[in-house]
Amino acid sequence: MTEADDALLVSLLEERDRALLREIFGARASFDAPLAPHTSWRIGGPADALLSVETSDELAQVLRLVAKRKLPWYVLGSGSNLLVGDGGIRGVVVRLGSEFARIDFDDETGAAVVVRAGASASLALLAGQAAGRGALGIDGLVGIPGSVGGALRMNAGTDREIGEFVREVWVQTPAKPAPHAVSPQYFYRHTTLARDAVVASVTLAFERGDATIVRERLQQRLVRRKESQPLQFPNAGSCFRNPPGDKAGRLIEAAGAKGWRQGAAEVSELHANFILNRGGARAADVAALLARVRRAVAEQFGVDLELEVHFVGVFV
Numbered sequence: 092m093t094e095a096d097d098a099l100l101v102s103l104l105e106e107r108d109r110a111l112l113r114e115i116f117g118a119r120a121s122f123d124a125p126l127a128p129h130t131s132w133r134i135g136g137p138a139d140a141l142l143s144v145e146t147s148d149e150l151a152q153v154l155r156l157v158a159k160r161k162l163p164w165y166v167l168g169s170g171s172n173l174l175v176g177d178g179g180i181r182g183v184v185v186r187l188g189s190e191f192a193r194i195d196f197d198d199e200t201g202a203a204v205v206v207r208a209g210a211s212a213s214l215a216l217l218a219g220q221a222a223g224r225g226a227l228g229i230d231g232l233v234g235i236p237g238s239v240g241g242a243l244r245m246n247a248g249t250d251r252e253i254g255e256f257v258r259e260v261w262v263q264t265p266a267k268p269a270p271h272a273v274s275p276q277y278f279y280r281h282t283t284l285a286r287d288a289v290v291a292s293v294t295l296a297f298e299r300g301d302a303t304i305v306r307e308r309l310q311q312r313l314v315r316r317k318e319s320q321p322l323q324f325p326n327a328g329s330c331f332r333n334p335p336g337d338k339a340g341r342l343i344e345a346a347g348a349k350g351w352r353q354g355a356a357e358v359s360e361l362h363a364n365f366i367l368n369r370g371g372a373r374a375a376d377v378a379a380l381l382a383r384v385r386r387a388v389a390e391q392f393g394v395d396l397e398l399e400v401h402f403v404g405v406f407v
């Protein structure tokens with residue numbers, strides 16, 4: 092490592108920042124905290140500070156603090172779409188806790204199934220509960236791990252995407268720390284949500300159909316996903332977005348990349364758009380493998396694959 096690399100690993104928090112965070116968050120603030128346990132790839136170096144934020148007021152406090160102290164910060168969902176660098180994340184990493192995990196359904200008899208969910212609520216749990224109420228289209232969101240906030244940021248989905256069902260989004264930002272409503276636009280695996288907006292809660296609305304049929308569809312999707320996805324090793328789902336009119340997995344397979352390895356990172360034999368952590372893979376391994384796959388597809392098919400997974404932190 093060069094001196095410049097070393098400098099990227101030095102915490103940006105001063106002792107007074109740590110003292111203040113300790114005072115506000117007590118045991119819910121951890122310092123130099125490994126992030127690997129918080130990502131589905133089980134990869135990633137330490138965060139200078141990792142905060143478990145329980146309420147909107149606490150979130151507002153953190154946002155004011157990072158703005159005042161000009162500290163870099165990052166909001167983590169369930170970490171199922173992230174490659175965190177081996178050097179970790181400088182500054183403050185926020186995880187949303189219990190107040191943000193609520194799932195509340197409106198009137199149980201109307202023509203629509205309406206649900207308000209906090210950003211840290213599990214999308215899988217929401218999908219199961221919504222299916223039980225006959226929410227039409229919810230099967231398109233089934234089997235996607237992660238939080239409601241992460242899903243909203245990513246516009247997660249399959250043939251249906253979460254953005255199609257959004258009625259309201261509430262966010263908090265450093266400039267406007269109190270919860271307020273915004274109306275982002277939704278595109279394939281991204282949205283116009285401001286980069287510094289933390290999703291606090293989301294209201295979704297679905298047409299109400301027959302719950303038995305919806306539950307059946309949900310089960311069928313889950314079975315299909317289990318058959319087609321390599322879920323026995325840590326991964327982050329599809330690494331590349333599908334290019335228009337094609338599938339990234341098909342192109343990667345056709346490039347002959349299935350089974351390629353770098354360290355303990357491996358291109359899945361079952362689904363070529365998945366990279367598996369076969370045990371102890373580093374972010375650098377995954378990044379190198381992704382670059383090799385991308386090069387191969389570009390050289391053989393002239394298609395420049397775009398990453399779906401977000402790279403975050405320091406890559407050394």
Ligand SMILES: Cc1cc2nc3c(=O)[nH]c(=O)nc-3n(C[C@H](O)[C@H](O)[C@H](O)COP(=O)(O)OP(=O)(O)OC[C@H]3O[C@@H](n4cnc5c(N)ncnc54)[C@H](O)[C@@H]3O)c2cc1C
Pocket residue numbers: 131165166167168169170171172173187210211234235236237238239240241242243244245246247248249288289290291320322326327328329401
């Ligand atoms: C096995 C597997 C299968 C998958 N299948 C699918 C699929 O079918 N379709 C699909 O779309 N995705 C899929 N994914 C990817 C992933 O689950 C989704 O992108 C998911 O929505 C990410 O949610 P998360 O909470 O894990 O977010 P994270 O990975 O933690 O974060 C993703 C992004 O969202 C931001 N973010 C997180 N929470 C908030 C918040 N509260 N406010 C603002 N920004 C926030 C983060 O900063 C980051 O930029 C799959 C992943 C796995 C591991």
